Amino acid sequence: MNHHQQKIYIVSDSIGETADRMVHAALTQFNLAQVDTVKFSHINTVDKLRRIMETAATTTSVVAYTFALEEMNQEIKALAQASGIKTVDLLHPLVETISETFGAAPKNEPGMMRKLDEEYFRRIEAVEFAVKYDDAQDPSGLKKADLVLVGVSRTSKTPLSMYLAHKQLKVANVPLVPEVPIPEELYQIRRDRCIGLIISPEKLNDIRRVRLKSMGLNEKAEYASMQRILEEMEYAEKIMKRIGCPVIDVSNKAVEETASYILDVLKVERSAVK
Structure with a gap:
């Protein structure tokens, strides 16, 4: 692993604007000039996700993600556990809490935030x-x-x-x-x-x-x-x-x-x- 490269990978099965804003909001709390952010949009297949995780494993990195698709949520957890990469699920915990509290099933549709923005x-x-x-x-x-x-x-x-x-x-x-x-x-x-x-x-x-x-x-x-x-x-x-x-x-x-x-x-x- 190259410890001189510090990156935050932003991964989404949609545009990724929500995740991007959240990551950059968090970064304003630090003086980390050497940390780069790399955004990957429309990651909706396991193969694409695996390639990103393989790249992330070569750097000191954090992978922040928003997946509406449950298959992708499960896959990134498995890959993170196998590789030891630190990941942050920016969307699912809140969605799950809302679902449990109000008894409503999520749509699990990528791009809903983008539709709202449009x-x-x-x-x-x-x-x-x-x-x-x-x-x-x-x-x-x-x-x-x-x-x-x-x-x-x-x-x-x-x-x-x-x-x-x-x-x-x-x-x-x-x-x-x-x-x-x-x-x-x-x-x-x-x-x-x-x-x-x-x-x-x-x-x-x-x-x-x-x-x-x-x-x-x-x-x-x-x-x-x-x-x-x-x-x-x-x-x-x-x-x-x-x-x-x-x-x-x-x-x-x-x-x-x-x-x-x-x-x-x-x-x-x-x-x-x-």
Whole structure:
């Protein structure tokens, strides 16, 4: 054995990111400049594992591993015992404790942490998308969006965009205001990628008055007047008909309820397109 070579072998039947982070977190507690780490991903056969363990036996080493596959867990224990290599199971003790405590069987599927990481980053990307393309700030986003919401002011376009972003949908929204030209891109997207939001005039009147009051403005301003609201809604209806998109009434609906309904409508619309 070469005692001048000091290594930690990180071995996993998946990417090995969890094990890698744990090992490097532990190493921050030491001043071990001469210790190298070597990561081996997707080690899912006994032959691959044996070759790694043979290499590890030639150095002063520790083998840290995360195996979801029980066969690999048993094999590395046998190899470690036969060779005298120090090993650390970073995953199985915790999985076993959870299983025994809560009476639940583990999935024993490699890569579950990677799937969680991918879902997390997709959500972050969708949230950033919703912020960037809120209120048609950049019309180029309409063609990139999984979904575009259109409606007059205060129909929950932004809250819905953010909520659906956490469902990993990239959502853009466009306010329908008579005095503001509609982005041409809105007419170029498929109808199954757009949802129109409508609301009762009375409900919208209440919401806008509260909004003005919270901003310290006169709640009787034109923005909250019934005449203005009816004009905007008539204009919005024409735009939605031109687009040909499904329309959802958000009156007296919570954001979660509307979002669930939107997802159901999209399933129906997209299955029809197919």
